Amino acid sequence: MVVLANPVLDQISLIKSPDPGDYLSSIPTIDLSSSSSPDAIVRACKEFGFFKVTNHGVSMDLVEKLEAEAVKFFAMPQSEKDKSGPSNPFGYGSKKIGMNGDVGWLEYLLLATSAEPFCESSIAFLRDRSSSSFRSALYEYITSMRKLVCQMLELMADGLQLKQRDTLSKLLQGNECDEIFRLNHYPPCPLLQGFNCGLTGFGEHTDPQIISILRSNNTSGLQIALSDGRWVSVPSDREAFFINVGDALQVLTNGRFRSVKHRVVANGLKSRVSMIYFGGPPLAQRIAPLPQLMEEGEQSLYKDFTWEEYKRAAYKSRLADYRLGPFHL
Ligand SMILES: C=C1C[C@]23C[C@@]1(O)CC[C@H]2[C@@]12CC[C@H](O)[C@@](C)(C(=O)O1)[C@H]2[C@@H]3C(=O)O
C-alpha cells in the first residue's frame, strides 16, 4: 500500500498501474465507412458494451475547436471557474463527483444541453459574453453528436434485426430528451511519479443513460472492465469516438447488451481532457425490454420503470453502486 503524504490526495484512491499486457489490444473498432458495421456493433455491445468508432464524419476541426475552448475554460483562475459552481449536479465541479461523497482527481463542467439556447442556463460562464466562441463550438458539437448517436442506434437496430431502424434512435429525439454533456479535465499529478500506481480520476461506474459518446485528447487513462472482471486500459485515440452502452440500453435489450463498467486513472505527467455526450430519453419514457426483441417465452429481467424513476434512484447512489440491482426481477 502506497501512502502519499498530501492532504489533497487523502480521500482519492490509488489504482495499481496497468501492466503492459493489460492494454486492450483488440478493442472492437467500427469503421463507419465499411458496410459490415451492424453485426460488429452488436457483437461489441454484447461482449464489451463498448467500442471505438473511426471514419465517423465528424470534423476534427470542430472537435479541436471545442477541446481548445475547454482547455481555455479550465485554465481560467479558480475564482472565475468557481462562479459556475458548485455543481448541483450541473455546473463547474472540482474533485467532488455527484452529491453522495464520491471524489476524483479532476475538474469538470457538466451541462444539460437538451434545451437550447444553452446560454440561458444557470451557469455563469455560459451567460458571459466572452464565452460566445465556447457556446458556438458546443452547439455545433452537440448537433454532430446527435447525428452520430442516431446513426449508432440505427446500426444497432439493424444488427438486432429490428424491423424499424428508428426503434432505439427515436428514444433520443425531440426537445424532451434528457441530454447531458460533460467536459472533464484530469490535471497531471506529479506527486505520483516514481510510484507504480495512478490516482483515481473518475471512479468505476456505469453510465445510467442509453448511450454515451466519449472523445479524449491523446492522454490515456480510460479503463474498462471485461466480463470476467479484469480491468484493461483503452489506448487513447484523439481522432476516434468511444461508445459506451449505458444501463438503460442494457434493460431495453433485456441484458443482451452490457452496460460497461469503466473508470479513469489520472496520469502523473500529462493532463487528460475528455468530452462526453450522454443520450438519455424523455423523463416519462418507459424503460423495458423491447417486445420486438423478446423470444418466445422470454421473460423480462427487469421491473418496469420510467427514465425519471431510474434517474432519481441513480442520482441518490454512489458512483460504484450497481444501480440496476434494485430494478432486477
Ligand atoms: C455519484 C454520481 C455521479 C453521477 C450521479 C451519481 O449519483 C451516480 C451516476 C453518476 C453519473 C455517471 C455518468 C455521468 O458522468 C453522470 C453525469 C451521470 O449521469 O451519472 C454522472 C453523475 C454526476 O456526475 O452527477
Ligand SMILES: O=C(O)CCC(=O)C(=O)O
Ligand atoms: O473522462 C473520461 O474519459 C470518462 C468519464 C466518464 O466516464 C464519465 O464522465 O461518465
Ligand SMILES: [Fe+2]
Ligand atoms: Fe462514464
